[in-house]
Amino acid sequence: MNPRSGGEYFTGYGVNEVNKAQLLMNLTIANQQRKETLWQIEQAIYRKAKAEIPDLDTLFMQPMAPTPVSAARAPVEVLVKGPSMKQVYHYARKVLQIAHTEAAGLHNPYLDTVYGVPQLEVDVDEPRAAAMGLTVQDVVGQVYYAINGGMTQTFFNPPPMDYHSRILIRYRKNQRRSLQDLRELQIAVPGGHTVPLSALARIRSIVGFDTIHTYNTLYAASVLGYYQQLGLKETTMNLLVPAKMQLSMPKGYSIGPAGLMGTMLQAFNQLNSGLKVALIAVFFLLVVQFRSFSTALVLMLAIPLEGLGSIGALWLRDMDWSPPVLWGMVILAGIVLSNSILMVDLMLHFRRRGADRDHAIVAASAQRLRPVLMTAIAAGIGMAPVAIWPPPATAQFQEIATAVIGGLITSTMMTLIAIPVAYSLMDDFVTFVSRFYLSDVWLPGRRGSEKTGDGD
Template structure:
């Protein structure tokens, strides 16, 4: 993204010239957005693509909207006048052959050598075919005399055919755009989807996101499903470990504490919620509960030794403060090499290749573990007391019933 902005700053600004850079795609964290329109009539697709491009251009997080409808090249059309040609004793084919021979780059013959075959191309010299007047003066040889091409044909400048792709026997037009930054890329896809849902589609016409956008959305959805599956799995393991249905809830409060740090570090570094971020959350989910497990397990041990609940909480916090801090600090320091080039490119060089891919995982773990460690030490004992009181109250209610 930084390279794109630097290139854009270096480009000259000229009146009447619009600069568009190709949409980035094909990698995680890309800001490129691609929409595919498909249907039967090219004219309808052209009209729809222009309307959609106009609407997308009004979105604040979208820029550089473009379509795959390329304007045809400027061409010179030679229209042979049959009456003049027949009067001169020539045919339209003879005139067309003369033009082709003068300008075509097709091989007229081949020259064979010992190891290869060389094409022989015969055409006018470059300096003899640079202007339209020179083309009009090309002689067309007939039975009696040679006539200039301009006397047998009319010339006009026209726009060549536009390029439209086909897929599954239907015409397809692509609309590409760029998000203003990586953090806005996923929000931009939602805004684009809202615009497209309001766009009426004629019968037989449809739209979809481009291939790489679809892949990114599928990966994101799969990551969220994995995260939702990991939460109850962690709870079941904790319930089996503590032989309780209530104490795992106390430990699971470490997860929202970690999300505070994740959201903060993602905001400060300008990172989007992409696939690698979700993978980092899944890894973080298994790490942040360790501190609460160590603390709650020791408190339970002290209570079994005969200490009261409040005394066990105070003493357990004192006993486990140093191990929890040492464990968290060593884990965070182990993540530093992964994120150092991302945070300090002026010292370690720009982030490239796999480093840019894996850096979000390290950022998530560092941010989430930092806040979770301190909040676990300060707030989890209070939550432990509240849940223990609620459990005692429910047991008394059940006994009285």
């Protein structure tokens, strides 16, 4: 990216470690001011940084879409866990190498933890601290507040300032700069006197991890990345399968999918359970409203027809099924069902006024044609830019928009064609069953007894 072409960059953003740097870039609008895609720019930056920055251990770039649902972590995640953090990190580095060389469809893989951060380790001598009436927690707490500080309670400043404020209390800057300053830090002990920290703990300079993660009481490290050409499931398996085949881990260590993949599976299970309950509840509400099981079944036919269109649209565009797509279909189901209800309700209205069934179906379909088409066209036009030409801020909603448009096309066609046909067939079936139940097959002698009674 060339900043002169309209892009911007900022450095020194949120950096709080001595061996880490962060850069925030604001790219120009795609398809208008630049030809490169986000992933092409990412790959070019990665190659150039690896070639020109010496001793670069980890480099990852994270898209930050200006939307409320911008993810804090990359969607593709493979988790390595075990009882030793160093061994977990060792295997995670091997998985990262596989991600760079063998995982098709995976972009910008990186580890969520980095080893090599300079640290100061304070190992408290528990017997010596106990002899002075202190616990490990007491010592660590005093060290923390002396170095990092603690805020006082809020107090009110008198006029002319007239505002509430708090004070950060800690050692002065020149008293907390070096390892020697830490050794000479004074620890208060019961009795009113103090001792240096070096008398209660062993302090040494080490190299450690910037972040230590745990998963079910085990140490964990994740290899993360982004998917573009392939879907989430396929990209995750392209990394997970070769990693499992090539790594021979001892007992207690394991590797498996995590992150959005696990969340997606959990969300599917929860949504499936909720949808079953919701569909049953909607069905019985329709039964109560129309006082007919057959009419409720005809109306519910619109929902699976909508699903066929959504699945077909995703298949044609080679997109993946995901929980957000299912949420979009749930929203669309309300539109589809309301159109069907309005059409069938108008059919019943005409029949109550004395019209025969076929005339009621034709008249209701003709009157509801324009509202149904206007609803579908308005929703489709609103979703089309996101589905076909998504700007960077809405690219993650492309699958949802595609599924909604596909569902709108099929559900609209089926509302105008399949619902009237289904209503006619169902009415024929109900009429046939009613005649069958009232025939001599089920009520033998009924018609004869009625004739005999009339003759008498």
